[in-house]
Amino acid sequence: MMEYVMITGASTGIGYALAKEYAAHKKNVILVATREERLMQVAKEIKEEYQVETAWFVQDLSEIGAAKELYEKVKKAGLMVSVLVNNAGFGCVGECATIPYEKEEQMMILNMISLQELSKFFLQDMLKRKTGRILNVASTGAFQPGPFIATYYATKSFVLSFSEALRLENEPYGIVVATLCPGATVSNFPARAGKKPSKTAMPAEKVAKIAYREFEKGKHVIVPGFFNRLARRLPKGVKSRYVSWMQRGLMKK
Template sequence: MVKNKVTLITGASGGIGCELAKVFAQSKHDLVLVARRVDVLQELAVELGKEHNIRVYVIGMDLSEGGAAAKVYDKVKELNLEVDILVNNAGFGYVGLFHEEEQQKDTDMLQVNISALTELTKLFGRDMAKRKEGRILNVASTGSYHPGPYTAVYYATKAYVLSFSEAIAEELRPFNVSVTALCPGATKTNFAKRAGRRDNSAAMEPKLVAKAAYKALMKKKSVVVPGLANKLLVILPRRLVKGMVGKYQKRLSKR
């Protein structure tokens, strides 16, 4: 009997993470879904398990807490699972003046967007390298390419994700482990609401972003930027985009 591939997805309770779970389920991957909202994950797990005849495991975890990544890894080992594909999707941001926001927001963001992602990549990437097989998808952003006034810390964390992912993609290639950085632009998720801004009417559907990410991951591409407008945005000079981003974020933050 051929075993299904196992894919672990963080931030799977909504948005791009939820849509990625559906895409992998359609391809008969068993899933490990990680997020804070356990009730939502359990509903999704039941739905995908029944519809696609796969096994779906749920791990309730707040990745903003120190040591959370190691706890996720340990729980996976307790389940006696080997993760074939790691999807580091969890992340958040806010819109506002950096000097006026609470420090805890920045601390939590750095923990989720950088520290937890890095630790999960090391823990599961090390296992993949030993097995000489695996794939990693790290969710960055079009904001990885430019400074982001009014979203300064968020854009900076995503710049780290892109740089980190491209670097370790080179390191892990000899071990038959691929690393793909997904750089979506504005997407129709709860991200905008949580960030404290209005939705962008031109935002992409998360389903389309997830499909583009899956396709690029399977092709072992190092970077994928879904959508023509987003592709054009990332090639513009930083000095031009910085001002555009500032005006855009400031306008969306007004209610």
Template sequence: MNNFNEKWALVTGASSGIGEVFAHELAAKGSHLILVARSESKLNELARKLMKKYKIQTEVIVSDLSQAGASTEVYQECINRGHRVDLLINNAGFATHGLFEEQSLDRNRDQIMLNVMALVELTHLFLPDMLINRRGAVINVASTAAFQPNPYMAVYGATKAFVLSFTQALWKENGNRGVQFLTLCPGSTETGFFDAVGTNDAVVGKKDNPKHVVDVALHSLGTSRSYVVAGRMNYLVSQMNRFVPKKVMLQAVSNLIRPAQK
């Protein structure tokens, strides 16, 4: 999918961070946008800004995708408004950080529901329409955390490993059916991600620019890749588990993201 002009793109987690940058970059390429997040005021402000600057159409759907049934409601709202989605960007997600037993079970449940279940549901709901027309694309946002277990971010790492595996499987299933699948794996990025986590201890290396991350993803849709890691150093680090013993890799990751001593 190389031509975004006049196509409809749905972006989850569109009110900030990588999702907001996806919205800006796609609008600049002429895409119409369906913006999904929990913050109605931020979405409305973004929608107005993009319509005025790029003369595109925008729709706002306020939804907490961590809640049961929310994905179906988003899909049905798109149908009710008469929009067929050409590009689905499953970007919404969050992480928890710290010793697993000290984390809120409810918070981790929401994390799994948002990072995994909502992504699966939205893909399942929007894919059939793309297949009928033999065109479209799905970008699922994972992380460099997908490539190895992550002590102190155990649930987050596991959810992103699921996203990578799931999307690569669908990339293969749909290789000759006209719909592209891509997993985007950013490293630490200049967003509010770690503010939501509640710590900066888990930052590994220099933070990437979110525009660079989005540019890498959109450029990669024109290739045959099943996944892309934003940043050369991030790519090299993500591949280390192929050459370094598991115990050594786990210790290294543990040292990097262990919470600061209280």
């Protein structure tokens, strides 16, 4: 059976860059996102450029039950996922009380529930095969509370905590689990979150290259960028004050 790397949120940004990075290493890829036309275009582009097999699934992972639906579609198509990259996610910026609750509800389902369920379903298959790898995308926002982006940062703390626990649980069975914690990265993220782009954002391709290399090396919490790694060492209180100042500045008026 042919092996695939499945990447959620592979139509743009970090997920798209990761899909190309894996394909450049001769891995077949399964792309997941909500926009069919864009997925078809990316699948074609990757297949032609890297000579690997590509498959794609349209799935809105911000709905309850979507992860199960996607898992069943992948099984029905007879595709074997040897690496799962849970990357799809978005953020909501602003004062929590003023952000529409439906928007944050969808974000919480996408960033946490779908990620947790996809990890669980594909992990069950990996355990049967005694091999498999899961890379979950959190954020440097996972390391401290984030005023003016509170719920998003909390979802990313969930991703980090869950993934680290999953790693320790499954290490003895030969399953590798790691967490990618990017800082500001050039992508559609700021526009979707309703904020201005950061001037210090890293290119998504650079983040993907580091993520691939460090994941292959066996690093379990991957923080791309020297300043992001440095900032991680600051006391939580200092970091939260800084985030509060920064996010307030990035909020679109």
